[in-house]
Amino acid sequence: MKQLIYLDYAATSWPKPPEVLAAVLNTLEHSGANAGRGNHSLAMGTGRVLVRARAALAELFGVANAQDIAFTHNTTMGLNMAIRGVLKPGDHVISTMTEHNSVRRPLEYLKRTLGIEVDYLKVNNEGQLDLQELSDSFCYNTKMAICNHGSNLLGSILPIEEIGSIAKKHGAIFLVDAAQTAGSVEIDVGRMGIDLLAFPGHKGLLGPQGTGGLYISPQIELEPLILGGTGSQSESSEQPSVRPDRYEAGTQNAPGIAGLLAGVLKIKSVGLHSIHQQEWQLTQLLMGGLASMKGIRILGPQQGEKRTGIVSFVMEGLDSADIAHRLDREYNIAVRAGMHCTPLAHQAADTLKSGAVRASVGLDSTEHDIDRVLAAVREIQKSSRSR
Missing domain, CATH: 3.90.1150.10 (Aspartate Aminotransferase, domain 1)
Incomplete structure (x- = not known):
């Protein structure tokens, strides 16, 4: 049989770079403890891996403070954290017809259960929005504008900086799904006016499956999607107020994040x-x-x-x-x-x-x-x- 030709990178990148495989294995062999759950050397070593990975991602996306990046299991989790952590009954959301179900299904759920309003704007044959129509769609209760940076069907790339500027003009939070662009298209959250950025680790960033993240603007306080142990403020019955602990309950995927760090470093080298x-x-x-x-x-x-x-x-x-x-x-x-x-x-x-x-x-x-x-x-x- 002929050698496999893999043309499904939009779903997940494969094969992973040797550096990624080595980083995962090294973490499992030499630093497999829980970060933030003790002061012993193994736990501290794992913690350093997470710090380095967060810093590398912050540099890649133009994030001023790496603590504003929360690790997730995938883009879907990040999008749910953002959407369900912001929207309340009576809010209006503007999105597009090119969105993945990771955006549409949470919105439709909140539409059904909380009564939020949602408009999905049409796109042309090339997957582009009419920016004037977008601007005209904002109203008094528009809380959030959501769009993908790149369509996972059409391959189109939206003008994120222009959309971000329009959202800011109308006082709306801007959430971007970077599932198809993180690692291959430039993203700068400050210049592009992005308040929330959900991204996968396993696609363009070359990391293992089960990794990803959500950038959260320091101006935004999300309601955490998951509550539980963080290793910090353990005496309190409330979720910690400090970032990123507030949004990272439970044990982190340290081997995966180590692989993600290696993937990001590979991207930077190329x-x-x-x-x-x-x-x-x-x-x-x-x-x-x-x-x-x-x-x-x-x-x-x-x-x-x-x-x-x-x-x-x-x-x-x-x-x-x-x-x-x-x-x-x-x-x-x-x-x-x-x-x-x-x-x-x-x-x-x-x-x-x-x-x-x-x-x-x-x-x-x-x-x-x-x-x-x-x-x-x-x-x-x-x-x-x-x-």
């Missing part, structure tokens, strides 16, 4: 700009090849336009799940197909019934990978027409 340029060039190669085939529609920004490492497409007469299945079983190529946990984006792209095939590149992707997937898609298309 350079964000270099990573983004490599991904963009590979997407252009893939889009050019797909565009040469009749009956294939590429979603999101046109060739030559700004996008993440995601290229989603539909093929006339074939189900997206069948295409992905054949790519896997016949060609040993891993892609994602279906709804991608973002039905509103599929509605906007008119692919709600068919779904879409999503190929996503990352740090280790090559032109050879793109050539392989294009050749496979051509064969699948040819064989389907001959039936």
Whole structure:
């Protein structure tokens, strides 16, 4: 069987860099105690790993105080912490039709249980908002504006700095889902006006699964999502007031966070700009090849336009799940197909019934990978027409 071609980086990066694997193993072997739960050397060693990882993330995202970053298990947990920690009955929220279910489902839950109001703004064929429509959507009770930095279906990148400026003008909290951009697209929470930033550790940051975080502006006090032991202020029955302890109840995933630190250091050594340029060039190669085939529609920004490492497409007469299945079983190529946990984006792209095939590149992707997937898609298309 041919070597596996992995084109599902939008779900999780793989394979992990050797530095990440080594960091996880080293922590398990030499520093496997609970951070903040004692003064012995093992606990202190684990604590230092968390401090270094928090500092590295703060530098990456332009965060002034690393204590404003709380570790989470994934982006979904961070988004839930932000959404459920801020919104109250009667609040109004502005979001978009390209949001992941990690945003939509918490909002719909609060809509049903607390009576919050939600507007999901439409996007054009390239996944972009009408910024004037966005500005006009704010009203007296708009508490929060939420958007993804990059769509996990369309590959579009929203103008976060402009959106942040509009949110600030209207006095709303700005929450950004950086699931598809952290580690490959520049993010500066201060310059971009971001109040809350949820990010994964296991995608562009190259860390293990079960890692991520939430930046919380010092101007915002969230109600904690989870209450419990933190190793600090233990005499009190209330959750600690200090950060990040207030938002990090329970034992932290120290091996995972050590791996995340190694992933962030790897990104810094390669350079964000270099990573983004490599991904963009590979997407252009893939889009050019797909565009040469009749009956294939590429979603999101046109060739030559700004996008993440995601290229989603539909093929006339074939189900997206069948295409992905054949790519896997016949060609040993891993892609994602279906709804991608973002039905509103599929509605906007008119692919709600068919779904879409999503190929996503990352740090280790090559032109050879793109050539392989294009050749496979051509064969699948040819064989389907001959039936």
